[in-house]
Amino acid sequence: TIWQRRTSIERYVSNRRLAVIMPTVNRSFYTDEKYGYRYWTFISEELPQIVRHLFKISSRREDTFAAGLSMGGYGALKLGLRCPDRYAAAASLSGAVDLARFIDTPDPDSAAEGRMIFGSLAEYAGSDNDLFALAKKTADTGCRKPELFMACGTDDFLYQDNLRMKPYLEQLGYNLTWSEKPGAVHEWGYWDEMIQ
DSSP states (O other), X not given: OHHHHHSOHHHHHTTTTOOOOXXXXXXXXXXXXXXXXXXXXXXXXXXXXXXXXXXXXXXXXXXXXXXXXXXXXXXHHHHHHHOTTTOSEEEEXXXXXXXXXXXXOSOHHHHHHHHHXXXXXXXXTTSTTOHHHHHHHHHHTTOOXXXXXXXXXXXXXXXXXXXXXXXXXXXXXXXXXEEEETTOOSSHHHHHHHTO
16 A cells, blocks of 8 residues: 555546556565565466456556566566566666675675575576566567666665666667656655656
8 A cells, every 4th residue: 555655646547547556565576486475476467367357457468557666666677578468568666677686695684585585696697587688588589578667866776776777778679768866765755756
């Protein structure tokens, strides 16, 4: 419920004929965890089927989008890049786009969490959980790529990672809309503005 409590997303979509589905995935990074639950399967396969079973929602690619912030920005890009046949666009707001440093960090707690989710750095690098590798793999297939939107504040601790991802996606031929806000940090006021 945090999106509803911290943003005006309900008001923003009220006259747009959109259904906004906001699942929780704890700290899974939208991944079938190495040692844990199968959150990727839930988000990418089970949840869309449940939603379409319960509600009259289009299954057409051009009507289906993913968006998220921070870890959810990673998840949105992952959905768009791994399922380009189902998602027309994906938006990442202050996204955690490069998780290699999350796994390979001197902080023992973060490193343990990263290994629990992704396994070793060697298992993560080049896999479908590595957005850089996934973007290249999707581009190389020649399929219709999703349109991408990335926004990050210049004072956000994830800004440099996002800044590195931007030219990489552009070189691969993705239609990327980029937005950055000087001085913005990792916080809800900025995300409320950007989700619009």
